[in-house]
Amino acid sequence: MGYSISMEKSTLIPHLFRTEYSKIVAVLCNKYGYAFLEEAEDIVSDTFLKASSAWISGNPPNPAAWLYKVAQNKALDMFRRKKIFQEKVSPYIKEQSALPQDIDFSEEEILDSQLKMMFVLCNNELPPEAQISLALKILGGFGIEEIAHAFLTSKDTINKRLYRAKQKISSHPPDFELKSPQIQQGIESVLRIIYLLFNEGYFSFSQTQAIRQELCREALRLGLLLTQNPLTNLPQVNALVALMCYHASRLEARAQSLNETTDFEEGHTQPSNPELVQKGDEYMNRAAHGRVLSKYHLEAAIAYWHTQPESEEKWERILQLYNLLLQVEYSPMIALNRTYALAKARSVDQAIKEALKIKLENNHLYFSLLAKLYESKSLKKSIEYLQKGLKLAKNEHDRVYYQKRINALKKEGS
Amino acid sequence: MKEFMMLFRHEPNPNYQPSPEEIQASIKQWQDWIGSIAAQGKFVSTNQLGEEGKTVKPGNVVTDGPYAELKEIVGGYIIVKAANIEEAVALTEGCPMFEYGGHVEVRNVMQIDV
Numbered sequence: 388m389g390y391s392i393s394m395e396k397s398t399l400i401p402h403l404f405r406t407e408y409s410k411i412v413a414v415l416c417n418k419y420g421y422a423f424l425e426e427a428e429d430i431v432s433d434t435f436l437k438a439s440s441a442w443i444s445g446n447p448p449n450p451a452a453w454l455y456k457v458a459q460n461k462a463l464d465m466f467r468r469k470k471i472f473q474e475k476v477s478p479y480i481k482e483q484s485a486l487p488q489d490i491d492f493s494e495e496e497i498l499d500s501q502l503k504m505m506f507v508l509c510n511n512e513l514p515p516e517a518q519i520s521l522a523l524k525i526l527g528g529f530g531i532e533e534i535a536h537a538f539l540t541s542k543d544t545i546n547k548r549l550y551r552a553k554q555k556i557s558s559h560p561p562d563f564e565l566k567s568p569q570i571q572q573g574i575e576s577v578l579r580i581i582y583l584l585f586n587e588g589y590f591s592f593s594q595t596q597a598i599r600q601e602l603c604r605e606a607l608r609l610g611l612l613l614t615q616n617p618l619t620n621l622p623q624v625n626a627l628v629a630l631m632c633y634h635a636s637r638l639e640a641r642a643q644s645l646n647e648t649t650d651f652e653e654g655h656t657q658p659s660n661p662e663l664v665q666k667g668d669e670y671m672n673r674a675a676h677g678r679v680l681s682k683y684h685l686e687a688a689i690a691y692w693h694t695q696p697e698s699e700e701k702w703e704r705i706l707q708l709y710n711l712l713l714q715v716e717y718s719p720m721i722a723l724n725r726t727y728a729l730a731k732a733r734s735v736d737q738a739i740k741e742a743l744k745i746k747l748e749n750n751h752l753y754f755s756l757l758a759k760l761y762e763s764k765s766l767k768k769s770i771e772y773l774q775k776g777l778k779l780a781k782n783e784h785d786r787v788y789y790q791k792r793i794n795a796l797k798k799e800g801s
Numbered sequence: 802m803k804e805f806m807m808l809f810r811h812e813p814n815p816n817y818q819p820s821p822e823e824i825q826a827s828i829k830q831w832q833d834w835i836g837s838i839a840a841q842g843k844f845v846s847t848n849q850l851g852e853e854g855k856t857v858k859p860g861n862v863v864t865d866g867p868y869a870e871l872k873e874i875v876g877g878y879i880i881v882k883a884a885n886i887e888e889a890v891a892l893t894e895g896c897p898m899f900e901y902g903g904h905v906e907v908r909n910v911m912q913i914d915v
Contacts, residue, residue: 703829706833706836709836710832710835710839713836713839713840713844714835714836714839714847717839717844719842721840722840722841722842725836725840726840729833741837744837744840745840745841745842746841
């Protein structure tokens with residue numbers, strides 16, 4: 388393990404918590420079954436608690452191995468209290484006679500365990516917000532407070548959500564094996580949760596920049612984890628990773644232009660991180676295999692074109708990709724973005740005609756788009772649309788944006 | 802919302818050999834039209850049909866060609882969502898089929914409870 392010993396204790400433990408918590412919980416559950424999830428989490432929390440007192444006089448030479456050993460001992464201690472073993476673990480492990488003394492913490496075992504855990508947690512029988520919270524807590528080692536912060540809700544709500552979800556997993560422990568048919572069946576919901584997690588970080592403006600980056604980073608890490616096993620390294624997985632890289636390349640640029648989602652023009656600032664664009668290209672190439680054309684392929688291709696300088700081809704490609712994406716999955720945001728692309732690729736007139744057909748009249752972004760399209764046609768109409776958008780805007784941030792635009796256009800018109 | 806199927810009918814022209822550019826332009830036209838319907842949240846599914854086809858009659862009588870007794874063939878279809886047939890008919894606006902001398906047949910899709 389490459390953790391530098393010189394790392395201060397005060398930063399080493401939180402750092403290890405982020406990386407090792409999820410690994411140990413996953414390995415324990417892989418070995419003893421998912422009914423054991425709650426206990427596995429307790430064991431790992433206790434292990435870290437022990438570390439924080441035991442390491443006061445100095446860090447062990449191999450901190451991760453120390454954690455694995457202690458967690459293993461704690462698990463075996465727990466099994467001596469027979470009840471838990473008989474009720475939860477014994478039905479799961481096949482050779483009951485052999486209570487293994489050594490838990491395998493090899494890199495391979497850790498990766499497999501984490502992948503399995505992803506499939507178990509991203510389970511469609513749980514509500515999506517429970518799946519995301521579980522993923523953050525168990526796969527990402529996020530604290531309850533951080534999760535509550537990310538969802539702008541209370542610790543209490545998150546605790547309840549996690550409790551109910553774990554109860555469900557515990558009472559019906561899934562028997563998931565890392566095999567192709569099961570992966571094919573579950574991959575869609577795993578990708579959806581990673582995608583939602585990323586979007587939560589990328590599109591929300593109500594959180595601090597630090598939290599948003601953490602969420603995006605975690606989503607990207609989970610996506611990359613899937614690419615490390617040949618069975619889960621599927622084209623649509625690579626497409627999602629490419630999409631996240633392209634988007635992430637613009638995170639900093641986005642932070643500076645605060646109205647990217649509301650203002651259709653600002654949404655196309657240039658990337659601020661060429662390295663991530665390059666990574667995106669790399670995964671995009673890997674995604675171009677087989678016959679699967681997932682929505683992630685299409686969205687990644689759109690994101691790719693957004694990293695490119697202005698050209699006629701760029702907007703034509705984006706328009707065609709949106710046309711296809713809408714056939715795979717409709718969402719109001721995709722419909723609006725498609726209409727904006729139509730204005731860029733064809734003409735504003737054509738886009739206005741189409742915009743009037745889509746009638747998303749309870750969505751403030753619809754009016755933001757119409758206002759943008761009418762800017763070159765009629766300032767009066769543009770202002771009227773901005774006023775409608777202002778009325779429908781859901782947060783202060785957007786209201787400020789509309790007011791600013793209205794003032795700017797009024798000034799322009801006078 | 803009900804579902805309606807639009808059938809694209811036209812008379813095939815065996816002498817027409819479109820250039821790759823023409824094919825590209827035609828794909829764009831179709832995709833723009835379908836995209837416009839999809840942007841309204843009214844798209845269900847679509848398929849283009851190829852030239853290969855046989856007609857099967859009772860007694861396992863198989864004849865060449867997709868066209869029964871008519872000269873025109875069905876080149877493809879799209880299923881859309883609309884409140885009623887008038888709205889479905891309105892969605893045919895801008896359909897590239899008209900430019901190619903064909904026409905669009907709009908039919909309601911029956912919901913059969915089994």
